Amino acid sequence: QVQLQQWGAGLLKPSETLSLTCAVYGGSFSGSYWSWIRQPPGKGLEWIGEINHTGSTSYNPSLESRVTISLDTSKNQFSLKLTSVTAADTAVYYCARKPYCSGGKCYWFDPWGQGTQVTVSS
């Protein structure tokens, strides 16, 4: 059973780069998409983007200019970088797995990482 464990810096200043990593345990990188999702305080969920085992990525258009998702298959880890952060990027960030099915018919997130609180403040 796949489990995800994530970590990264929790306090950033405006204009800095957010960097988070998610480790995948109990499963292979192939056959899945690896995603990042965030939740601002008191608000709903926002999909940030995803990467598959070949390194192909897809990003939320609202964040695309600042986001990079990458993977390290040797460590079974994938990472999120978000540049030029502002207070609006303050949120709990989650990593999650989305299964791969032909034709893109599968697009649920399961499991999720435990979440990382990221606060942007001067």
Added chain:
Amino acid sequence: SSELTQDPAVSVALGQTVRITCQGDSLRNYYANWYQQKPRQAPILVIFAKNNRPSGIPDRFSGSSSGNTASLTITGAQAEDEADYYCHSRDSSYNSHLIFGGGTKLTVL
């Protein structure tokens, strides 16, 4: 891009049935998934691909859809079902992109 709309809050008496709805144009073409989130916890998947339950999810949770509306039904709500519920689907404008509803806070009275 598309949007998914949920009622902000819904309440149900203990043991009764409650339906949580999600509306959006993308639901005419794409199914909804549903997540439960309790305070200070990560979301968990409760319904996927419209009406399938992951292992370990009680059978009182069910999903359905009609037209542009997807529904999550809890039959015989329990106190532990009090949580936020989010629907999730593809963006009909950019089908590689994924969108969430704003969430519904369920209170079990």
